[in-house]
Amino acid sequence: MNKVGIGVIGCGVISGAYLTAAKGFPILDIRGLADMNPAAAEARAKEFGLKAMSIAALLADPTVEIILNLTIPKAHVAVGLQALDAGKHVYSEKPLGVVFKDGKKLVDRAAQKKLRVGSAPDTFLGGAHQTCRKLIDSGKIGTPVGGTAYFMCPGHERWHPAPDFYYQAGGGPVLDMAPYYVTDLVNLLGPVARVAAMTSMPKQTRTITSQPRAGQSIPVEVPTHAAGTLEFVSGALVQMSMSFDVPAHRHLPIEIYGSKGTLIVPDPNRFGGEIAFAAEKDKWVPLKTDMPYADGNYRSIGLADMAHAIRSKRPHRASGALALHVLEVMEAFDRSASSGKAIAISTRPARPAPLGESLVRRKLAA
Structure with missing residues (x-):
């Protein structure tokens, strides 16, 4: 398997769930962990047997193809743009951003650079x-x-x-x-x-x-x-x-x-x-549930699907377009509450393709 190098920025609470689940997806190769607080990266690296690095070193590492952005929501877009400018694809913890215009800036920048943006949640x-x-x-x-x-x-x-x-x-x-x-x-x-x-x-x-x-x-x-x-x-x-x-x-x-x-x-x-x-x-x-990934916490499956999509040159399911649409819908709650009017949603992403195969081993029945 041609693995995809992953660099993690943000080593807070949610990073433990991602790093645990990532072990179950062979395509993911975690190359390093970074955090604004170096001690947090060191602690997670020790816990999972990985390497702690500075953010600059992680972004400069040529073996890292995707930055997994697990920073706090207010930092998602800034860190994502930094990763894109370093030539890396980005997969972000939810939400994509805290305001729609910034999320759109991230998605547009990725398109300009011919890079991918993905985003949690991947529980769907x-x-x-x-x-x-x-x-x-x-x-x-x-x-x-x-x-x-x-x-x-x-x-x-x-x-x-x-x-x-x-x-x-x-x-x-x-x-x-x-x-x-x-x-x-x-x-x-x-x-x-x-x-x-x-x-x-x-x-x-x-x-x-x-x-x-x-x-x-x-x-x-x-x-x-x-x-x-x-x-x-x-x-x-x-x-x-x-x-x-x-x-x-x-x-x-x-x-x-x-x-x-x-x-x-x-x-x-x-x-x-x-x-x-x-x-x-x-x-x-x-x-009965008759599809895989129902028996545990697979909070890296969207990242794994994105990695497979990069290798096979197909669309990934937890996409930037989907996350941007969700962000516009969420922002519309405040806009509607403030204006007293219904808010039209401008984005129209395609429904993500059904997950018809295991991301680990075998084809599943249709």
Whole structure:
């Protein structure tokens, strides 16, 4: 196998999940780790048996073809542009950027340089979500009519050791969690045409309850509760709510309503989960996942797919165009809330191709 050299910039919490999952994709060759805090890179390198480097050395390394950008959201575009200018492809943690115009600048720069941009989330490539995609495409639910998408919790200060950025510009539940939901919905239903939404900020400060800063108060600078409706190009209408202000609820993550029945889609922040279908009220039938990558945390699969796509000269699935569309949809929540009007979405990415084969060994049945 002609492996693809990967350089990682950003060695925070999420890097552990990426580096663990990357071991399962033989095409990925992690060449080095870098971080603005050299100690963070050294610690991760020691943990995974890899090499810590400076950012400059990593960008100058000719064996590195893709920069895996795991920095904080506000740095995604700046680091991505730096990597592109160094002649590297870029795969970013979500979101692509914190504002649409900057995300577009990144995608446009990549096109100018004939380089690729990819972006998380890649959970839509998980077996459960690919199974749901196949069910919808096969006509199982008939014509999609609408749906619901919910992520609601009390806030990340309960568990994150440094939750400040979730409540600063570039944070909030929409930019943090909606990428999973909107990306999966585009995978299932195609692109979004219009967004109408409202937002609120019930608390001006938050008290951290996680260690090591339990008891500290942090300011809230962004809306922490958002509710809206996505109108898809197909005509389907999906109600969506993202919140850091809800102690408990009973809504399922995603439901898709069709002319012949309803499909329960599992948590889009996971690769697997329970799928169910009902053609009549309260007559739910569990459905089996029949696609790979549903039994673990494969949070490098989008990067691996991009690496395979580079080698085989095909489009990659977790693409910059998809991530830019998702960013425009998310930004439309604030724009709609501020203006009191529905916001038309200008981007129209193609639905990513279904994942019809294993990225490791074998062809799968159609």
